[in-house]
Amino acid sequence: MFPDMDDARIYVLYENADWLAPLAELFDARGLPWQGWDLSDGAFDISSEPPHGLFFSRMSASAHTRDHRYSTDLTAGVLTWLERHGRRVVNGVRALDLELSKARQYAALEKAGIETPRTVMVLGRDRLVEAAKAHFGDGPVILKPNRGGKGLGVQLFNSMDGLAAYVESPLYEEPVDGIHLLQEYIRAPEPFITRCEFVGGRFLYAVRVDTSGGFELCPADACAVGDAFCPVGEEAARPKFEIVPEIDPVQKASYERMLAENGVEVAGVEFIVGADGRARTYDINTNTNYNTEAEARAGLSGRGTLADFFSAELARLYPGTAHAAE
Numbered sequence: 001m002f003p004d005m006d007d008a009r010i011y012v013l014y015e016n017a018d019w020l021a022p023l024a025e026l027f028d029a030r031g032l033p034w035q036g037w038d039l040s041d042g043a044f045d046i047s048s049e050p051p052h053g054l055f056f057s058r059m060s061a062s063a064h065t066r067d068h069r070y071s072t073d074l075t076a077g078v079l080t081w082l083e084r085h086g087r088r089v090v091n092g093v094r095a096l097d098l099e100l101s102k103a104r105q106y107a108a109l110e111k112a113g114i115e116t117p118r119t120v121m122v123l124g125r126d127r128l129v130e131a132a133k134a135h136f137g138d139g140p141v142i143l144k145p146n147r148g149g150k151g152l153g154v155q156l157f158n159s160m161d162g163l164a165a166y167v168e169s170p171l172y173e174e175p176v177d178g179i180h181l182l183q184e185y186i187r188a189p190e191p192f193i194t195r196c197e198f199v200g201g202r203f204l205y206a207v208r209v210d211t212s213g214g215f216e217l218c219p220a221d222a223c224a225v226g227d228a229f230c231p232v233g234e235e236a237a238r239p240k241f242e243i244v245p246e247i248d249p250v251q252k253a254s255y256e257r258m259l260a261e262n263g264v265e266v267a268g269v270e271f272i273v274g275a276d277g278r279a280r281t282y283d284i285n286t287n288t289n290y291n292t293e294a295e296a297r298a299g300l301s302g303r304g305t306l307a308d309f310f311s312a313e314l315a316r317l318y319p320g321t322a323h324a325a326e
Contacts, residue, residue: 008318009033010310011051013078014058015040015071019289026303032311039075040068046081054314055082056266057091060287061099061147064176072100088317090310091286094263099286100147102181109281112258117280120182121146125174129164132157132182139163142183145175156185183282186274196247196269197288199305201259203252206244207294209270241291243298251279266306 014020014036027034059075079093098105106116120135122128132141144154153173157163166172191212197204255269268288271281290302
């Protein structure tokens with residue numbers, strides 16, 4: 001039986017227990033009423049009404065890398081069911097749609113007037129090299145999956161020979177949706193990108209992320225890219241993740257507007273500044289994680305802000321419950 005309105009709680013929809021654990025620990029420490037819905041499998045009676053409460057989707061584009069290939073489809077159905085019954089959903093169906101397609105992310109960004117890197121979408125392994133030559137000459141070019149996550153599968157090729165060698169090798173990996181993106185390589189004066197964190201649709205802080213070790217940049221589990229076609233540089237002396245308290249106010253406002261237009265309330269948005277001084281935004285991550293070491297150095301907490309946000313929302317929606325925030 002589902003809890004009734006008097007026992008409303010926070011429901012966290014997830015498929016990766018490792019990413020859930022730190023949030024669960026904090027919710028428990030604060031005494032927040034919550035329950036996890038593991039969508040790595042499951043059964044839902046969508047002819048019935050869902051329980052009362054606040055629902056938070058933590059579904060990731062990288063679910064297939066943990067043998068949860070169809071969890072994203074199950075989540076889309078569950079979120080649609082929740083929204084159809086008017087439940088309060090944080091990062092609902094539209095947010096999930098953006099999580100699962102960088103091409104659709106770029107359309108949303110550009111609609112909001114936010115510049116993205118020049119990108120070519122390619123279906124078919126045999127078309128990659130031809131398309132890359134037609135649009136990027138002899139290189140360099142970035143190759144990435146349309147549906148990725150954690151920076152997986154993102155590679156830099158300095159020449160078309162390198163790309164051709166990879167495409168023809170046993171190391172080639174087809175994206176889960178079959179779609180590759182070829183993207184211009186933005187030459188930055190220094191090897192870093194900036195990731196902006198948002199909670200409740202509002203800017204929290206930014207993180208400067210050192211990219212000298214490769215493109216796998218998930219704050220929760222950073223590691224170097226073992227790519228024979230794209231040797232990584234030596235480990236930098238500075239920390240891989242450094243908190244930056246502010247970004248350009250116009251850029252920040254553009255991000256907040258874009259997230260609001262697409263129903264995204266919790267996200268990490270990544271951009272890179274080229275040698276020409278222009279910022280290009282290339283990723284909207286609606287299943288964001290936080291780096292505790294960087295936060296500790298800055299005296300900030302993304303998970304703490306999340307807990308505050310959910311506690312306040314639960315109290316606003318169900319002020320008469322025993323679990324309303326004080």
